Amino acid sequence: MAITRPRLRTLLGASLAAVSLSVTGFGVASAADETAGDPVETRVIGGERASIDDYPFTVYLATPTGFQFCGGALVAPDKVATAAHCVEGSSASDVDVVAGREDKQGTDGDVVGVTDIWVHPDYVTVTSGEDVAVLTLETDLPYETIDLAPSADDALYTEGNEATILGWGTTETGSTSRYLLEAVAPLTSDATCSDAYGNSFGSDSMICAGYPEGGIDACQGDSGGPLVVDGVLVGLTSWGQGCAEAGYPGVYTRVGAYTADIQAQINS
Template sequence: MAKTLHRLIVSVVVSALASIFFVAPAANAGDVSPMIVGGTRASTATYPWVVYLASTSGSQFCGGTLVKANKVVTAAHCVSGRSASSTRVVHGRDDKQSTAGTVVNVTRIWVHPSYRTATSGYDVAVLTLDRNLNSATLPLATPQDTALYAAGNSALILGWGTTSSGGSASRYLLKANVPLTSDATCKSAYSQYSNTSMVCAGFPQGGTDTCQGDSGGPLVFGGKLIGDTSWGRGCAAAGYPGVYGRIASYHSVITAQL
């Protein structure tokens, strides 16, 4: 009863279950409480490849990264069991209350076939959009990009999620930088950690992290997408870094969907 899968939490139970490992069912993802903890305002003009996922009513529930004109990488737990017709991708909108940018329909959702739960890995998915977006895209980390995963690298995180575990949603896109941790550090925090499918990032003292609603959003270093926001204990807690899907490990299966 002490851990939280903090990236996607149903709003009506956030306060009661903030200390329990929990991923909201994807079928109800439109009902979730949609920031980066310890972040600052960011702009999609600077990061044009960061997008958010929304329900048909416009409620934001996860993040994602445009990796091809009509393809978005996100977390499997965001969309597993969810229909393409009930999912939208919002591009070029910093302020969720504005009408800026483009709202795009999703025609296909691919979830990694080995995905079961975020904590067991394979937490990656690819969305196919109904049109090509005129936008810069972010390259994927490859298996040869081992240097990008070195402990201490200061990686960029982006999202529209909550500013604290169980806290209020951000209206605006936020960003922060967090250092990648060593495999040993992450394994000591989480017994479920696997260096073949995950990577951790965060300061030892906490204070900066992804949080509820940031799931599926990007972890960026070296001009490449090296991770997608997946899970962790609470948000920005000392000794418990955020856990991200290790994109390099999934490069071939993601590329097959592009």
Template sequence: MAKHRRRDRKFRLALTAVITAAAFVPVVAAAMPSTGARPNIVGGTEASTSSYPFAVYLTDKSGNQFCGGVIVSATAVATAAHCANAVKRADLRVVAGRTDKRTNDGKTVSVREVWVPDSFSDPGKGDDVAVLKLAQSLPYRPVELPSDDSLYAEGTQATVLGWGRTSDGGPRSDVLRKAEVPLLSDSGCRASYSNYDSRSMVCAGYPDGKIDACQGDSGGPLVVGGTLIGLVSWGDGCAQAGKPGVYTRVLTYVNEIRREAESSRLVFW
């Protein structure tokens, strides 16, 4: 049991939000990483979708928020694969343009198709990326996608966004939050996680922790300026010393994201 709890803490999916019926349990359990993962913004500040119009969150059909996402085109949202697999596609909703979850601002849309790499099995093994193709278009500015690896240099300050927990195991935020975190070198991240894969992952955080993503932030954006470089994926606890957050390296999947976003365009006859 202790081992199972440790895995839950590492996964940055807000499990309590999506387990609203017994039928959901096998789906979520199947998505849990064997290495564990965690994500919400710890040590950050409030933000606004006016400043970050591409930031969205995911809910089940009952409106329970459990992950984040990012608009990559008017009809497509990128998120983590473990988020896309957490609930049935028919029950999945994307909420955009809503800074405060307690309001009815913005727009809520359903998902008509989900793309996840065939190779994905566990966030700790990489390929933790998905594209949600929407049933309606969104009137908000998409994020820019990276064109080269220049934004991945060690020490680059990046911004992580989300509606997740504000402390490990603590309450989830009602409003969008952000935090600034520096990128680590591949060797620095490998020193913290033996399963770190430089092809599919990138790490960010401070040596003493304190500022990080947390449960409920999974799938949310890590950006440099207006460019998406990562998606919240996994880690060991939240904001722990020597345990940086691990993000999906978006550059590795940029061609697939663009292809799926292009194929998501709605056609009206």
């Protein structure tokens, strides 16, 4: 799928109701329509099928009609961490969380409603950071949760660490995936990411992953999904230039920078 503008792993700028009418952007659709000037796209490019049993904390966000538009990570039985741009401006009733389901056309797993959406109060746009949100579910889910990257553990973010990208977003075919996909790419250095994105990259709130030659990346529909290193949630799919383009690694919310904020929501 040819992408000529920057990507947000989902659609930005409008309500979930509009997503079914207009689907574009990185991360297939965010909770909002895409807004001009926002880099948006999201999918797993260069990935392969994954078993939900191996990644039981991986969930997707859907409209009440079942349209999948973003991903997320179960960080407590009743809490899901995702990207702010997926749910900004949306009502809790606009979002369902689907867990324990590998095949989007399946009926296994659980579909639960959302009772509250917390979006980081400083979030403005993906390139300014703070692209993190926490959803409170109407009931606890019986699946294994994932630990958050400790705020002081910089070793998890070491350049070259293998990171697993997970999602149901757009693939090389140009369509979103029916099945959960996984792909592995190395974390890049902050300098490499800064060279690619200039002042749009903030090392205090973002981390990048990808190969210099491209080929493996998240894309539309993957926004908010987990980036995992050593079984720990280190990132949430956020934005990037195109999908899997050479010289443009994917950009992820640096979860360690927001562990205290997310934990506060878990404890609330």
